[in-house]
Amino acid sequence: MRYENKPPIVGSYHSATVVRHYKDKPKQDNYMENEIIKYLSKYIPITKEMEDVIIESGFIKSFKKGTILLEEGKMSNECYFIIKGCVRSFHIKDGEEKTTEFYTEEEAVTPSAYGKRTPSAHYLECLEDTLSGVGTPELETELYQKFPQLESLTRALVEAIMAKQQDTIDYFKMSSPEERYLNFIKFRPNLIQRVPQHQIASYLGIKPESLSRIRKRIMK
Template sequence: MSDLLRDFLAEYLELTPDLYTQLDQSSLVQSYPRGTLVLRQGDKARRAFFVLRGCLRSFTLKNGEDKTLDFFIEEDPVLPLEFGTGEPSSHSLECMEDCMLVGHTREQEERMLAEYPQLKHVCLTLAEVMSAKLQGALSRYRSSTPEERYRDLVESRPDLLQRVPQYYIASYLGIRPESLSRIRRRISRGKFLR
């Protein structure tokens, strides 16, 4: 088992030798090079993920335009909307960097939870974190200007600005790259309105 996964799980539960061995032998941890699509829009979302290392981008292609929906970094769960439903995925997941991910199917998840009920606590905690993150992001997006969204991103997720190309940042903010350049220029000149 990856040391990263072991350390993360140890924050939430006591890792018994049996559970440690089971997780270690499950081979759920995989490495993916930058640029890999771990899920393609239109394919069935057979696996959910947890980011141990790297950055994933969720995006959709709509009318030929690439729209960035979200970014996932270390210790973020990644649960495709259609996970386990058999429906085609409404979005793709791309590795923005070399990534180390824990990936599991619905069947693997159910088997592990039945055998090790203490893992439910980890899953519930991650679900609460995901829910709060999504609610907060939606609320901020709907009630803020592009400049305010950019400022919020700078304050809450500054690492993304170094890890992700600016045109994906612009797409995530719902603006064109040229608009992001103007916003950044205004900020650098001290003309940013709060």
């Protein structure tokens, strides 16, 4: 059986629809910005002033399911904050897709080549219609200049993500595929319904057939 044997369709940046630009809009009663603020305030208290700056400067785009946000070999100039939808990061190795991460609501997607001079080693694909805040190095620079305190917020946020990432890699190393699957259904139960199982298998570092067997094994 072959999975994903058609070449990736490149949609990318240009296929995106700019939903709103906040410089043109009064800032009250709106869902999408509040999601971003809600997320940020998990890590550090946000002042009203900060909130305004973030909202004014940000912009939101909508991507169709199947859109490739980033391709291997291309430069990465965007990072994302997912408001609604699901994005998958994957590599192609020996012609096979290797899923390495799933990102959903309230998660930040920063390609590892983002803002660097090196081309990306991985792809980013929308698994669902996705609504997302989009960041660029230019926007970041502008924001940090306007509001230096944001550096502190970002630092705290990135440090928290880094600690979580370290825990993730530690757990992965220490666990068997079966344990990793049990952990997955425990901590990301919604993803089971949202993404194909062979991508989950790949994410767990195994083949789809093995995941099938594991599922049968644990249903006793």
